[in-house]
Amino acid sequence: MIGLDTSIDAETRVASSELIHPREQEASYRAYLFGPFRVLHDQEVVGQRGHRREKALLLLKWFLLNPGRPCSIDELIDLGWPQATREKATGSIHVAMHCLRRMLxxxxxxxxxxxxxxxxxxxxxxFEAGQEWWTDADEVVRLFDRARASDRQGDSRRACFYYGRVTAYPLHRFFEGEEALEPRLAPYRTRYETLHSQSLVRLIRLHRDRGELEECLEYAYRMLTVNPYNELAATVIAEAHITHGGSAHARQRLCTFLQSCVRRLGNGNRTDVLALCERAVREASSAPEPRRPN
Known part of the structure; x- marks a missing residue:
């Protein structure tokens, strides 16, 4: 998917060997925040159904999002017991903490x-996770940091590898189904969605600069599923169709699509998009008419 060929160099082999971080396999505790929330202790799932365990898992989710940060009683009350009196909520927190300790x-x-x-x-x-814990959320941040470091060093192949690994995670499924926590999860969800979008943008640009059209278009189309009005993705796709052929009708449809982006988002400084629209119109109008069957 990333376009690594059989002539892959030694440095990229090193990156490939890090596809699965050893800590995911070696950690005693593994937490998965993208998709249905689950925690494994060795090979066993932590937590079962039940009111106390659900509240304990609620605390664990919040702790995993805020490792090492002191969380006040008031913050935890607002999180899981907003309707209870302070005295009752405090007692419930102590019970849930005891349950959480026993679960882990x-x-x-x-x-x-x-x-x-x-x-x-x-x-x-x-909550102090330490070396015994691995989470997919932390792994995404680690991969993105690796990608940016490689990007800054001009190592585009390695950067593409790490950015590609970031986009491989279903970041849009962050704590899937956790409607009750939606307001508090919003900043965290935004953070991971931003990492996903930034990775896609860099993958489009890097593959375009490397002349890897197929990979560039793949990530451009994936970007449009995230943001249908992304200017970079729409421009890359239109440019590819205009440069590498395609019917006049297809070019006209692309031009209409780009113009709709401008109408929705405003003209602003989108002169490149407008110029591309005009080019598409010119080339579409100058394309020979297809022969009609006799």
Missing amino acids: EPDLPPGHDSSFVHRSGNTFYR
């Missing part, structure tokens, strides 16, 4: 502190 470490001796859930005074909790 069922063999934890009574009276021993959790390895992950820590309490500061009477008002703050924090």
